Amino acid sequence: MTDKVVQYLQDNREALLNRLYEFLSIPSVSTDSEHKEDVKKGAQFVADYLTEIGFDKVEVIDTEKHPLVFGEWMKAEGAPTALFYGHYDVQPADPYEEWKSEPFKPEVRNDRIYARGSSDDKGQVFMHLAVFEAFMNTTGELPLNVKVCIEGEEEIGSENLTQILKEQKDKFAADFSVISDSGMVEQGQPTITYGLKGFTGLEFTLNGPSSDLHSGMYGGAVRNPAMAMAHLLTSLKNEEEVVTVDGFYDGVEELSAEERKLIKEVPGEDFETSTGVPETTPEKGFTAKEHTMARPTMEINGLYSGYQGEGTKTIIPSAATAKITCRLVPGQDPDRIQDLIVNHLETHVPVGVTIDITREPLSAKAYKVDPDHPLIQKAAESFTKAFGKETVFVRMGGSIPVVELIDQLYKHPVVLLGFGTPDDGLHSPNESFPLESFDKGMETIVYYWESVSKS
Amino acid sequence: MTDKVVQYLQDNREALLNRLYEFLSIPSVSTDSEHKEDVKKGAQFVADYLTEIGFDKVEVIDTEKHPLVFGEWMKAEGAPTALFYGHYDVQPADPYEEWKSEPFKPEVRNDRIYARGSSDDKGQVFMHLAVFEAFMNTTGELPLNVKVCIEGEEEIGSENLTQILKEQKDKFAADFSVISDSGMVEQGQPTITYGLKGFTGLEFTLNGPSSDLHSGMYGGAVRNPAMAMAHLLTSLKNEEEVVTVDGFYDGVEELSAEERKLIKEVPGEDFETSTGVPETTPEKGFTAKEHTMARPTMEINGLYSGYQGEGTKTIIPSAATAKITCRLVPGQDPDRIQDLIVNHLETHVPVGVTIDITREPLSAKAYKVDPDHPLIQKAAESFTKAFGKETVFVRMGGSIPVVELIDQLYKHPVVLLGFGTPDDGLHSPNESFPLESFDKGMETIVYYWESVSKS
Numbered sequence: 001m002t003d004k005v006v007q008y009l010q011d012n013r014e015a016l017l018n019r020l021y022e023f024l025s026i027p028s029v030s031t032d033s034e035h036k037e038d039v040k041k042g043a044q045f046v047a048d049y050l051t052e053i054g055f056d057k058v059e060v061i062d063t064e065k066h067p068l069v070f071g072e073w074m075k076a077e078g079a080p081t082a083l084f085y086g087h088y089d090v091q092p093a094d095p096y097e098e099w100k101s102e103p104f105k106p107e108v109r110n111d112r113i114y115a116r117g118s119s120d121d122k123g124q125v126f127m128h129l130a131v132f133e134a135f136m137n138t139t140g141e142l143p144l145n146v147k148v149c150i151e152g153e154e155e156i157g158s159e160n161l162t163q164i165l166k167e168q169k170d171k172f173a174a175d176f177s178v179i180s181d182s183g184m185v186e187q188g189q190p191t192i193t194y195g196l197k198g199f200t201g202l203e204f205t206l207n208g209p210s211s212d213l214h215s216g217m218y219g220g221a222v223r224n225p226a227m228a229m230a231h232l233l234t235s236l237k238n239e240e241e242v243v244t245v246d247g248f249y250d251g252v253e254e255l256s257a258e259e260r261k262l263i264k265e266v267p268g269e270d271f272e273t274s275t276g277v278p279e280t281t282p283e284k285g286f287t288a289k290e291h292t293m294a295r296p297t298m299e300i301n302g303l304y305s306g307y308q309g310e311g312t313k314t315i316i317p318s319a320a321t322a323k324i325t326c327r328l329v330p331g332q333d334p335d336r337i338q339d340l341i342v343n344h345l346e347t348h349v350p351v352g353v354t355i356d357i358t359r360e361p362l363s364a365k366a367y368k369v370d371p372d373h374p375l376i377q378k379a380a381e382s383f384t385k386a387f388g389k390e391t392v393f394v395r396m397g398g399s400i401p402v403v404e405l406i407d408q409l410y411k412h413p414v415v416l417l418g419f420g421t422p423d424d425g426l427h428s429p430n431e432s433f434p435l436e437s438f439d440k441g442m443e444t445i446v447y448y449w450e451s452v453s454k455s
Numbered sequence: 456m457t458d459k460v461v462q463y464l465q466d467n468r469e470a471l472l473n474r475l476y477e478f479l480s481i482p483s484v485s486t487d488s489e490h491k492e493d494v495k496k497g498a499q500f501v502a503d504y505l506t507e508i509g510f511d512k513v514e515v516i517d518t519e520k521h522p523l524v525f526g527e528w529m530k531a532e533g534a535p536t537a538l539f540y541g542h543y544d545v546q547p548a549d550p551y552e553e554w555k556s557e558p559f560k561p562e563v564r565n566d567r568i569y570a571r572g573s574s575d576d577k578g579q580v581f582m583h584l585a586v587f588e589a590f591m592n593t594t595g596e597l598p599l600n601v602k603v604c605i606e607g608e609e610e611i612g613s614e615n616l617t618q619i620l621k622e623q624k625d626k627f628a629a630d631f632s633v634i635s636d637s638g639m640v641e642q643g644q645p646t647i648t649y650g651l652k653g654f655t656g657l658e659f660t661l662n663g664p665s666s667d668l669h670s671g672m673y674g675g676a677v678r679n680p681a682m683a684m685a686h687l688l689t690s691l692k693n694e695e696e697v698v699t700v701d702g703f704y705d706g707v708e709e710l711s712a713e714e715r716k717l718i719k720e721v722p723g724e725d726f727e728t729s730t731g732v733p734e735t736t737p738e739k740g741f742t743a744k745e746h747t748m749a750r751p752t753m754e755i756n757g758l759y760s761g762y763q764g765e766g767t768k769t770i771i772p773s774a775a776t777a778k779i780t781c782r783l784v785p786g787q788d789p790d791r792i793q794d795l796i797v798n799h800l801e802t803h804v805p806v807g808v809t810i811d812i813t814r815e816p817l818s819a820k821a822y823k824v825d826p827d828h829p830l831i832q833k834a835a836e837s838f839t840k841a842f843g844k845e846t847v848f849v850r851m852g853g854s855i856p857v858v859e860l861i862d863q864l865y866k867h868p869v870v871l872l873g874f875g876t877p878d879d880g881l882h883s884p885n886e887s888f889p890l891e892s893f894d895k896g897m898e899t900i901v902y903y904w905e906s907v908s909k910s
Contacts, residue, residue, distance in 0.1 A: 197671060201767050210731030215754045216652060216782050216853030220696070220746030221726045223736040226755035226777075230688035239686055239805060241675070271676045276665030281678040281807035291675030299670040300681035301770050302762035306755065307778060312656050312815050314780050315756050322681075323762060325769050327671050350694060352736035360767050398671030 002450045008134040009442050017113075017438075019049075020126045021106040023088075024115040028122075030066055030089035030156045039152050042088040043067040046125070046150050053133045055148065063160035066152030070171070073132075074145045079453050081145035083174035083410075085402060086125035086181060087154035090117035091427045098429035111435045118433035119424035124180035125150055127419070127438060131445045143453035147174055154181075154402070162405055169409055176375055177406050178448075180441075182418030185266050185394060187434055190383030190444075193416040194376060195294070195368035195395030196403055198328035200338045201301075201360035204345055205321040206232065206353040212306065212315040222316060223352025226305035229320035235348045236298060236324070236341070240284035241291070243298050243326075245344045251331035255286070255294055262371065263289050266392045269422065293395040297327045325360070327397055334363035364404040367414065368395065375413050375452060382447035383417075386440045417448065460901045463589040468894075472568075474504075475581045475893075476561040478543075479570040483577075485521055485544035485611045494607050497543040498522040501580070501605050508588050510603065518615035521607030525626070528587075529600045534908050536600035538629035538865075540857060541580035541636060542609035545572035546882045553884035566890045573888035574879035579635035580605055582874070582893060586900045598908035602629055609636075609857070617860055624864055631830050632861050633903075635896075637873030640722050640849060642889055645838030645899075648871040649831060650749070650823035650850030651858055653783035655793045656756075656815035659800055660776040661687065661808040667761065667770040677771060678807025681760035684775035690803045691753060691779070691796070695739035696746070698753050698781075700799045706786035710741070710749055717826065717848045718744050724877065748850040752782045780815070782852055789818035819859040822869065823850065830868050830907060837902035838872075841895045872903065 009016070028042030029035040043060050046069045050058045055071035066089060074081070093103035093116045101107040106115035117123065128148075135142050149172055151161045165172055184191035208225040209218070237243050255263075264287075271280045271288055282291035291297065301324065306317030326341075328334055342357055349355045369376055371393045380391035403414050419441035425431045464471065483497030484490040498515050501524045505513045510526035521544060529536070548558035548571045556562040561570035572578065583603075590597050604627055606616045620627055639646035663680040664673070692698050710718075719742075726735045726743055737746035746752065756779065761772030781796075783789055797812055804810045824831055826848045835846035858869050874896035880886045 199671075199769075201769075203767075208730075208732055213730060214853065215752070215756060215780060216654075216851070218726070218730060218747060219752035219754045219782050219852055220737055220741075220750060221735045221743040222730050222732045223696075224754050226758040227688060227692060229758070230685040230755075231694055233682060233685035234689050237682060241678075271673070275663075275668060275673060275677050277663055277677045277807055278809060279807055280676050281805075282675055286675075288676040292673060295675060297670070297674035299674045299679050299769075299771055300685075300761065301670060301768055302764075302772070303681040303684070303758060303760040303775065304763045305758040307757035308759045308776075309757075312658075312778060312780060312817070313756055314654075314656075314754075316754055317757070320758065321763075323767060325670060325767060327674055350736075352732055352734055354733060362767070396671070397674055398669065 002446050004138045005134045005446045006443050008138045009130065016130050020123065023122050023126055024106045024117055025104050027104045028089050028152065029092050030153055032092055039066045039089060043069050043152055046088050046129070047071070049129050050148060053129065054136050061164065063164070065160060068152065068161060068164060069150040070148065072147045073142050076142060076145045076453065079144040080175040081147065082452070083147045083149060083172055083177040084128055085149050085177060085179045085406070086128065087121050087151045088125060089152040089155050090120070090122065091155050095429060100430055108435070112432040113435065113438070114430060114432045116431050118431055119420040120426045120431065121154065121181045123433045123438065124419055124441070127442045128180060128445060131442050131449070134446070135449070143449050147172060158402055161402065165405060165409055173410065174412065176412050177414045178417055179403065179414060180417045180419060181400065182396070182416050183420030183422065183424065184418065185269070185392060187421040187423065188387060188389065188436060189267055190380070190387045190389055190391035191418070192371065192376060192380050192383065192391055192393050193396050193418060194371045194393055196366060197397055197399055198332060198334050198366035198404070199325065199364040199399045200328065200334035201323070201325035202338060202341060202357055203321065203323045203360070204355055204357045205319050206349070206355055207319050208353045209316065209318050212318050215314040215316050218316055223350060224316050225320040225353050226317055228350040228353045229305060229322060231350055232345065232348055233300065233322060236344065241281055242284055243296070245340050247340050248296070248337065252296060252329055253331050255290060259294065260290065262393045263293055266394050292397045294329060296329050296332060297397070298324060300324050327399070328366050330366045330368045332366065334365060338363070364399045364401055367403045367407050369413050373413055375415055378451040379415050379417055379448055382444045382451060385447050386443035417444065457901050457905045459593045460589045461898050463593045464585065464897050471585045475578065478577050478581055479561045479572055480559050482559045483544050483607065484547050485608055487547055494521045494544055498524050498607055501543050502526070504584050505603060508584065509591050516619065518619070520615060523607065523616060523619060524603070524605040526603045527601065528597050531597060531600045531908065534599040535630040536602065537907070538602045538604060538627055538632040539583055540604050540632055540634045541583065542576045542606045543580060544607040544610050545575070545577065546610050550884060555885055563890070567887040568890065568893070569885060569887045571886050573886055574875045575881045575886065576609065576636045578888045578893065579874055579896070582897045583635060583900060586897050586904070589901065590904070598904050602627060613857060616857070620860060620864055628865065629867065631867050632869045633872055634858065634869060635872045635874060636855070637851070637871050638875030638877065638879065639873065640724070640847060642876040642878065643842060643844065643891060644722055645835070645842045645844055645846035646873070647826065647831060647835050647838065647846055647848050648851050648873060649826045649848055651821065651854055652852055653787060653789050653821035654780065654819040654854045655783065655789035656778070656780035657793060657796060657812055658776065658778045658815070659810055659812045660774050661804070661810055662774050663808045664771065664773050667773050670769040670771050673771055678805060679771050680775040680808050681772055683805040683808045684760060684777060686805055687800065687803055688755065688777060691799065696736055697739055698751070700795050702795050703751070703792065707751060707784055708786050710745060714749060715745065718748055721847045721849050747852045749784060751784050751787055752852070753779060755779050782854070783821050785821045785823045787821065789820060793818070819854045819856055822858050822862050824868050828868055830870055833906040834870050834872055834903055837899045837906060840902050841898035872899065
């Protein structure tokens, strides 16, 4: 049955690409109030397409900021229900002068579609819509029940989505979720992301003298807050990249031999080449891939104290501030980790300075699904069938807040079926998406819906 | 003989004060090119006064920026020659709105003269000129030979003074120098500053990834330059405020029991009150007064890395920068200390980052004169006689570049006869100078010139 669906996608490729280009031409930049009407147009595009495909109850749900599009097709009696999530808003395109072609006039070069949103996430949302069209226009139905939820605020924090999902939990309820807003480890390499890291953060300031002091008159009498900060920071993590906050690793599951093997099999990004560092420095006992994918991290995101201008200003700064965030793995509760760090800081403040701590209110739990789960295994098989290559399984160092939200609300598996590539330039000038991902990605989705329809 | 000189100063107090107010009314702000003519007026005021007093060879030496005033009186056969140094330029007066009276309209309140430059340094320069006048108008001569050197660029680095002194070394040659551009430990407390600290500094940057990285994707793979900086900084100084750079303390003379006693006798600034720190943290084994006055220090003046805006930005910064300066004591060569620190940094760079070091080109050797030197003892005695209180001896944590310059060129004693007080508000709004310092300071100078005339 899937043959004719795939055939439909191939036969209608040009029309579909043109329709995608139409979608990509709408500058639905959610952060910029000047684009408010464009964002609305983006929502309408999705709603119109869903209606045309044959979805029911298609709604453009207005919010205080940007609308959320909902639609459902619930006629597959006895089949499971999938919630498909995506977003139609995009990042701003500036700096414009760095784009080789216009960000909102899609252009194909080097077998890639260049346009803002081509990868993140309009391109991938569109692939799903096209696959739904293909099923409906060839078989007259979808192989399973589908609820579609496409928001317009992903790039600005998904505030209204969060509220709507919480308030209308039943409306969006499903057996599992599918999200295509991530990527593959390299182009053409089928990749299943089965884990995401959690997140917590805080900012703290060490206060010394009530104003900057003359370093000659007071050097030797007062604690320098910048040096006190250095001592406090080194108490958090040692030079072997091991976090030294009591209890930080409590509950973290050991990396199994099986997972280490999975990680090892992932085609490796050469970190030295991609980042320009002289050498990688993972946590003692782990590889850089293991640490980035599956071990918790603590990073200083910002640090400042005293004089930053040219040349010398001989002061003792009155204060020093650091911002830190942690990426967490399953077993680590973000609130507890924040508490542990706050407690550590408060008990390790050097003599001679005082501390002010601001807790970052946003946090996320880590997400992980069993890679052997049938819904995951079927995704891997569909991927392999479409791309002709064994699928690799990865855990990602990043966090996708909506995954944590869905996990928390519905406790059902979230399948991350991402077709982006490391070269897509998300959030950067010249964002692009490979035509190969477009074609083989849609094929993957066709196989996947078909295979899970019998779950 | 001094009685009638002192009497002259008392009898002519009002006229002298009025003349001082005239001097203070000239906005000779050296850093502001709009005040270039005013600075010239300041120089002319000094030159005219010197001529009127009876100085010979009075010159307004033009430079690329602001003029230097020279004058000499060399008729005291067989008596020593003093070089009197001061400056007639002042700091800018802004923020104007914080002044309670106009910065360039002197006003007496609470027995203090409020005006920009009243303490630093026009007020103190004027006191010397008035004393010369008093000697000439009562005895018809000065008790010793005097060369006067009053510059107009002290607040902007004394660049032309340095060049002129080096080029015309003989013209300014003397047996000793007197400078009144410093202060007493508290109002009414005679104070001899017999030591100043030296100075060296540098700035260094730790470079990690070639651009800021996503902390989720790369946390665990690369060294965070901010954390590497914390580790590197803590290798420079421990939590007991002991510098841990090899060789840093080599050649530093031990603090003698006698000096510790001198320091102990200095009426103590209550550092907690004046700076607002919860407690002082001097070097292990020393008091805060000992450390600030007589032990070398190392301070971070500036520190920065990554994101400094509001809230959270989950990046690994590409670099981290620190600026540090050291205050040095006799026995420490600034260039050698800079070399030691550079070598320490280069050998302690954490794995995974590289270092760029910029040496601060300016440096100064520490200056110290034997407090038992007759020229110093006589200054102390003159102070005590005028103020009616035992003189204390201090070493200062700050550096006065001209002292180092004179020391280097002439290798003769520099007597720091300062009458300012900690409440003068140098470089701040509402700068002021106590009338007590004006009166008793001039008396001190009279006694001093008289006593050293027989050296």
